[in-house]
Amino acid sequence: MKRLFLVLPLAVAIAAPPALAAFIFRVGDAVYVDGKRYSWEEWKKIRDNPELREPAAAAPVAGPHAAACTTVIYYDEFPSEDERFQCSAGLGALTREQILEKGWKVDFVEKVPAPSDQQAQSPRGMPLYRYKLVISR
Numbered sequence: 001m002k003r004l005f006l007v008l009p010l011a012v013a014i015a016a017p018p019a020l021a022a023f024i025f026r027v028g029d030a031v032y033v034d035g036k037r038y039s040w041e042e043w044k045k046i047r048d049n050p051e052l053r054e055p056a057a058a059a060p061v062a063g064p065h066a067a068a069c070t071t072v073i074y075y076d077e078f079p080s081e082d083e084r085f086q087c088s089a090g091l092g093a094l095t096r097e098q099i100l101e102k103g104w105k106v107d108f109v110e111k112v113p114a115p116s117d118q119q120a121q122s123p124r125g126m127p128l129y130r131y132k133l134v135i136s137r
Contacts, residue, residue: 064089069099069133074114076122078131085133099135108134 024033031043038046069085079085084093091102099106111129114120122128 064137066134066136067091067104069094069135070112071131074118074128074130076124076126076128078109085131087135096133099133103137104135105137106133107136110134 024031026032026040029040031038031040033043033046067087067089069087069091071079071083072086081097082095084095085099086093087099091099094102096106110132112132114128114130118128120128
């Protein structure tokens, strides 16, 4: 009998739908719900149809979620804004500004040294590197 009283509340808790709580405060004709302000008429519509209150889930971005972009030539310092990076995942050659405009963010920048069979220094005497950007959405 004791087991029944212990198991019954657990079974009810598992079977019950999750409760959604909202902080609702009304001042005159204004209704505040979880920090958002609504008129009384708007709130009545939302109260009767709760799907209106919850924002729609953002549509997933089509295409790849990660890529790598590298410079075609070697530089002695980070390339200027107008230089293009050759990107993987079918993105093509893009400038840093174009990468950001397309919704990508730069996660990591890697300096890849020139191979030993190539010139390792610029005419200014600085080491040469190929730059690689690891990007994601």
